[in-house]
Amino acid sequence: MDAFRFSLTDEEKAFLKDLVRLRIAGRLAGREPALPEPPTAKLREPHGAFVTLTLRGRLRGCIGHIVGDRPLFATIGDMAEAAAFGDPRFAPLTREEFQDIAIEISVLSPLTPCPDPALVEVGRHGLLLRRGMRSGLLLPQVPVEWGWDRETFLGQTCRKAGLEPGCWRHPDTAISWFEAEVF
Structure with missing residues (x-):
């Protein structure tokens, strides 16, 4: 991105x-x-x-x-x-x-598909995760405020969607990312 x-x-x-x-x-x-x-x-x-x-x-x-x-x-x-x-x-x-x-x-910024969750940067990317009828979004500043690492950020985005924390690893889970100017 x-x-x-x-x-x-x-x-x-x-x-x-x-x-x-x-x-x-x-x-x-x-x-x-x-x-x-x-x-x-x-x-x-x-x-x-x-x-x-x-x-x-x-x-x-x-x-x-x-x-x-x-x-x-x-x-x-x-x-x-x-x-x-x-x-x-x-x-x-x-x-x-x-x-x-x-x-x-x-x-x-516009949402785009995240090609690899390993590329997600805490503090730079926000995430939108979708699986089935469920979706969850977290802004880029959220993991910074909570002191999360990348995997925790991905897991918490799953939880925001009402899914199990490891759902981001599931092949049916779509992950989009974006950036933001925050002020």
Whole structure:
């Protein structure tokens, strides 16, 4: 896999983080916020993205869209609302929590088939694993945060899919990988 050469300026990153806050604040206030136009054409390019919300260092919501089929700024705005109010693992975000929420955005490269699990690099690659009707995805920063090695990362992606940890070795398991710009 060639290195993901997509990068954003500090201005573009700040715009996207502000967009996340505007979308969540608007929903909490029960109104559609007036959203600013993206400052650059790059933010209109189609990319998949995840929005991760943490509260005092603990996960509070994480939702993404893996396929780059819409403008990046639109995807991030929608994923902000989904992470705050639609992650089934958590109750909807409250006004009180919103003040202390930390935002992390992951802009994804296109998914491609992983030719060999031995090539997976912790901290560089994210994984999407599929077998039968089950699938699991972990972003590149997850194994770094947990201190996992490559095999643990593969096994935990299996577990995220609801499968046994060694399922990645099974010939019927499809593994795709991607990279991300995380900020």
